[in-house]
Amino acid sequence: MLDIQLIRSHPDRVRGAIAAKKAKADVDAVLAADEKWRHATTEAQKLQAESNAANRDMGRLMKENRAEGEKLKVRLKELSDRRKALEDEAKALEGERDRLVLDLPNIPQDDVPVGPEETHNRVVKEGGAKPAFGFKPQAHWDLGPKLGVVDFDRAAKISGSGFVLFTGLGARLQRALVAWFIDVHTREHGYTEVYPPVLVLRDTMVGTGQLPKFEEEMYKLKDDPLYLIPTAEVPVTNIYRDEILPAEKLPLLHCAFSLCFRREAGAAGKDTRGMIRVHQFDKVEMVKWTRPEESEAEHEKLTANAEVLLNRLGLPWRRVLIATAGMGFSNQKQYDLEVHAAGVDRWIEVSSCSNFGEFQARRAGIRFRDTDGKLRYVHTLNGSGLALPRIVVGILENFQQADGSVVIPEVLRPYMGVDRLTAV
RNA sequence: GGAGAGGUACCGAAGUGGCCAUAACGGGCUCGAUUCGAAAUCGAGUAGAGGAUGAUGAGUCCUCACGUGGGUUCGAAUCCCACCCUCUCCGCCA
Numbered sequence: 360m361l362d363i364q365l366i367r368s369h370p371d372r373v374r375g376a377i378a379a380k381k382a383k384a385d386v387d388a389v390l391a392a393d394e395k396w397r398h399a400t401t402e403a404q405k406l407q408a409e410s411n412a413a414n415r416d417m418g419r420l421m422k423e424n425r426a427e428g429e430k431l432k433v434r435l436k437e438l439s440d441r442r443k444a445l446e447d448e449a450k451a452l453e454g455e456r457d458r459l460v461l462d463l464p465n466i467p468q469d470d471v472p473v474g475p476e477e478t479h480n481r482v483v484k485e486g487g488a489k490p491a492f493g494f495k496p497q498a499h500w501d502l503g504p505k506l507g508v509v510d511f512d513r514a515a516k517i518s519g520s521g522f523v524l525f526t527g528l529g530a531r532l533q534r535a536l537v538a539w540f541i542d543v544h545t546r547e548h549g550y551t552e553v554y555p556p557v558l559v560l561r562d563t564m565v566g567t568g569q570l571p572k573f574e575e576e577m578y579k580l581k582d583d584p585l586y587l588i589p590t591a592e593v594p595v596t597n598i599y600r601d602e603i604l605p606a607e608k609l610p611l612l613h614c615a616f617s618l619c620f621r622r623e624a625g626a627a628g629k630d631t632r633g634m635i636r637v638h639q640f641d642k643v644e645m646v647k648w649t650r651p652e653e654s655e656a657e658h659e660k661l662t663a664n665a666e667v668l669l670n671r672l673g674l675p676w677r678r679v680l681i682a683t684a685g686m687g688f689s690n691q692k693q694y695d696l697e698v699h700a701a702g703v704d705r706w707i708e709v710s711s712c713s714n715f716g717e718f719q720a721r722r723a724g725i726r727f728r729d730t731d732g733k734l735r736y737v738h739t740l741n742g743s744g745l746a747l748p749r750i751v752v753g754i755l756e757n758f759q760q761a762d763g764s765v766v767i768p769e770v771l772r773p774y775m776g777v778d779r780l781t782a783v
Numbered sequence: 784g785g786a787g788a789g790g791u792a793c794c795g796a797a798g799u800g801g802c803c804a805u806a807a808c809g810g811g812c813u814c815g816a817u818u819c820g821a822a823a824u825c826g827a828g829u830a831g832a833g834g835a836u837g838a839u840g841a842g843u844c845c846u847c848a849c850g851u852g853g854g855u856u857c858g859a860a861u862c863c864c865a866c867c868c869u870c871u872c873c874g875c876c877a
Contacts (some may be wrong), residue, residue, distance in 0.1 A: 364839070365839095397834070400833080401834060401846095403793070403832060403846085404835085404845060405835095407845085408845055411845095411858090411860095415801075415858095415859065417857060418858080419801085429857095432858095433857085434857085436856090439859080507829065639875060732829095
């Protein structure tokens with residue numbers, strides 16, 4: 360959520376952000392609603408002050424001069440009715456303004472390229488090397504079933520399209536990746552592990568910016584006011600909702616494994632084959648709370664924390680600085696990490712590392728007390744480290760051999776107990 | 784799910800219709816005094832959110848804030864209703 364003070368004083372910056380992000384939102388409607396709200400509020404407060412002053416004498420008056428008291432009471436009743444009417448009006452106007460403000464996207468940082476996604480995204484870093492094959496590499500949807508590690512047909516039988524059933528060593532590979540990711544983040548990168556609920560209240564979704572904008576993307580329960588999370592970012596960032604964090608604890612770092620659920624309503628028909636786009640997947644997420652002046656540096660570190668994993672797995676990857684139009688609603692800067700998958704011969708997104716500035720903290724009410732004694736909003740950041748099953752796609756497709764087997768990356772072997780997946 | 788108790792500041796806690804909310808009282812924390820230093824003691828500080836005015840500064844004024852949301856009343860922490868959370872007991876359950 361943007362600061363209403365900022366919207367009032369720099370509406371052009373907000374207009375610029377809306378245009379750059381190709382968002383649908385109306386600054387002028389916000390300003391108009393705000394103006395009306397302030398007027399009504401001021402009037403209501405004047406009446407309240409008048410009424411408070413009069414009521415202070417009322418008790419005494421009722422004892423000393425009952426008749427005078429009754430007369431005043433009649434007058435105050437009328438005052439009170441007027442005040443209540445004005446308060447109701449102010450409240451309605453405030454609600455309207457806040458609804459409109461919630462639809463305003465975050466303002467991109469100055470170093471973010473402006474423009475539509477395809478042409479203006481910038482590859483800023485690359486790592487690993489694409490493997491050389493003496494044969495035509497297979498796509499994971501052919502390779503996986505042959506190796507007995509995934510079963511797409513039975514997954515569809517159980518849950519419909521867009522789900523994966525991992526079997527045997529495939530299931531173990533998922534578990535191995537999650538365990539290894541978390542071990543690296545907790546042992547080497549300073550993150551404290553948490554394991555959050557995957558069903559959350561509406562307020563929690565609003566806190567991180569998934570709602571009210573993206574209702575269509577979320578799974579919602581029918582009989583309870585709960586949503587299935589699209590990412591651990593949602594419950595984890597909200598751990599400290601409406602709290603004041605001790606300044607000396609910043610930056611605060613958590614990582615979490617969770618299931619993620621996405622309806623993919625806007626992407627129907629896209630990536631229908633295989634397990635690149637599925638309704639339920641596993642992900643390890645890194646989340647940070649920082650002082651405002653530290654968030655840019657922490658964003659770089661967080662992104663590097665994810666890249667370490669890709670390097671050690673030996674996958675070919677690149678870091679993409681996402682241009683304004685491709686950015687998330689709540690982001691002020693976003694890097695995506697992509698892995699090249701040899702079988703399908705394309706770059707697939709396996710991580711998105713974002714700096715939200717104070718946008719989420721303001722919505723969620725997460726603050727800290729600065730050295731001058733003032734309360735300030737923290738900056739929040741998060742990034743996948745990393746997302747499954749796309750990493751499994753990368754492993755299967757890039758490490759496949761001429762005989763149809765797949766070599767397990769060195770770092771995962773202690774978790775897997777085998778060094779190779781072979782056809783069944 | 785049923786019965787009961789409770790939710791006031793960093794913590795404990797008083798207040799049961801107006802003189803009680805920058806919130807009694809006790810504790811914690813910060814700073815200062817005292818001390819060679821510390822303990823003890825003494826003193827000061829320890830709440831936010833919003834509006835008006837000012838320059839988005841300082842200052843001043845006002846409003847809101849007693850779990851949340853409504854209601855009654857001239858006036859609500861206090862009375863009424865609904866909901867949320869915590870604790871105890873019972874039931875159920877992995």
